[in-house]
Amino acid sequence: MKLLFIHADYMEYEAREPTKFAESILDEVKKGRMEEVLVAFTAIEKQDEKDALGSAEAAANEIADVARKVQTNNIMLYAYAHLSSSLAKPDKALEIFREIEIKLKEHEFNVHRSPFGWYKSFNIACKGHPLSELSRSIEVEEKAVTREEVVEKIEREYYVLTPEGEEYKFDPDEVEKLEVLDKYPTLQKFILAEEVKGQPKGEPPSIKAMRRLELIDYEEATDSGHFKFFPKGALIFHLLREWATYVATEKIGAIQIETPIMYDWSLPDIRGQTASFHERHYTIETEDGREFVLRFAGDFGLFRIMKNATMSYKQLPVRIYEFSKSFRYEQRGELSGLKRLRGFHMPDIHCFAKDLEQGWDEFQWIHRNYSDHADGTGVEWALGFRIVKEFYEKNKDKIIEMVKYSKRPALIETLSEAKHYWVVKNELQAIDSVGGNCQLGTVQLDVEDAERYGITYYDEKGEAKGCIINHSSIGSIERWIYAILEEALKKEKPELPLWLAPTQIRFVPVSQEFVEDCAELAESLNARVDVDDRDDSVGRKIRDAEREWVNMIIVYGQKEKDGDTLPVRLRSGEVKDLPLDEIQLIVEKELRNRPYKGLPLPMLLSKRIVFRG
């Protein structure tokens, strides 16, 4: 907002002609005159719209301040557009004018506001003392927009889009009327969990299981929403991370970077990130008073790198991968097991494309890979798209292609306007064992000019242009663990995929004299094989192994020492006699194209410490 103050002996004006946005006024206020007056010529600017009340308040305070200094009680608030080249919308400007007027009257000033939107003539007699002519510029500090505020006004519509391209519009309050869903139970569960309020759900059993299995536990010595990982949990975490990295770098073709987790909060571009992401965040203050923000997304370090990168249109698309810990200061009540954390690990891929067409190609390319990855984990997952309505109408064919590729129907939510930086995002949603859902992977197409982040490439004419960016994540590792545990717990006898199981094969010697043979056999196998050498009964060892979800249990005694095969007890309870090399083949087959890591704990169970009762 721009203000020009004149302290005058008198000021008089007459409204001559209305402009097209003139406020309607009575004839008696077409003329105005005040004596011993502080005239505030005022132009409301575009940026004042963001916080109308805040800027009105700031302006009123400023005007009151000057009025007191020149010792007058009379104020004329005079709309004077010519002070600025970046004016606010007329209706918004008028609203702010009225607000300033009200605020000044609250300060007990005698206020006269000139009519808005009229061509006016005026006569003024400036006093000419040092304080009689002043100009001020008011900028209200931009208030961070909360997530709730942005989301409020948007109008939404919901559809089910089948792989055949059929579209069924529905009202989320009447999902039960939507008969197509009978054909698609997974999508039905997702829609019920996500869009229908008040669905009663129990506690997901993975929360207790992850603790009982000594995978992951709460840590009370830190903030809520941060977990500690025991060796077995750390193994699963490590394997999932390796696999995500493999998909990103080998399958998708992204190049990997590594950047810091905290950033200088005083830098405008770092602060700007919160404006477009409006996440809640952690800040850290150092002893010398500097403030840092913990990264809440992968973009911080990446965008800094990309700002300095020189890119030609010939090199695009460029895909960058980063695996890092992110921090979001979620509300207390939003935290939930491994589903929702304040500190979590995300594999992130950002694609930089030269135009919308290439941006779409990248969106679809990532979608296909994430879809394959999700299928590879064996979890039950549903597909969703959130998309700006206009954008959906224009690009429906592309959405249908992706729905077809994933061989499942999708929930489509159309939005009247963008609520974040993206115009379309897909969602890969895991369904847990109690009818809840949890978003894993997502790709988000950002069509706004990337120049706002300072990320540009050179086009055919050698001119710098902003990129189209796809922000994407395969889903946080913690959530993947959640989904995989929940999937396991849907069965009566839960089982982890062999490639993730901390113990794939356990030897149970019938007595101490066979421990050494078992250890030799265990070492000869290329898998995570351990030996229960504890001084306990066979029944007891079997029970413990079953409770630990060990995939294959082999009891070993004199019979096995003399024979050619080993009795492999599977999770089903079935015992199969198999030769050693065949067991190795089973493991190899299951582990193909998956990362591998050795036992996370000593091979002999007697050497293992107990982490929790």
Added chain:
RNA sequence: GCCACCGUAGCUUAGCUGGUAGAGCGGCUGAUUUGUAAUCAGCAGGUCGGGAGUUCAAAUCUCUCCGGUGGCUCCA
């Protein structure tokens, strides 16, 4: 953040309308050397989530803080 519920040994838990705690598992010691979901015996381990209040007396009642779960809001 709001609403509801929960918090007793390392773990799982008993403890009715107030009288300062019982057990199982795990751990330790000893016996047992075991054939497909718990071998037996003994020992140690708790200021009942923290703090405050009511009371002669609080794990039990009240307040408050912390932690957890579910719902709302929001989200990877």
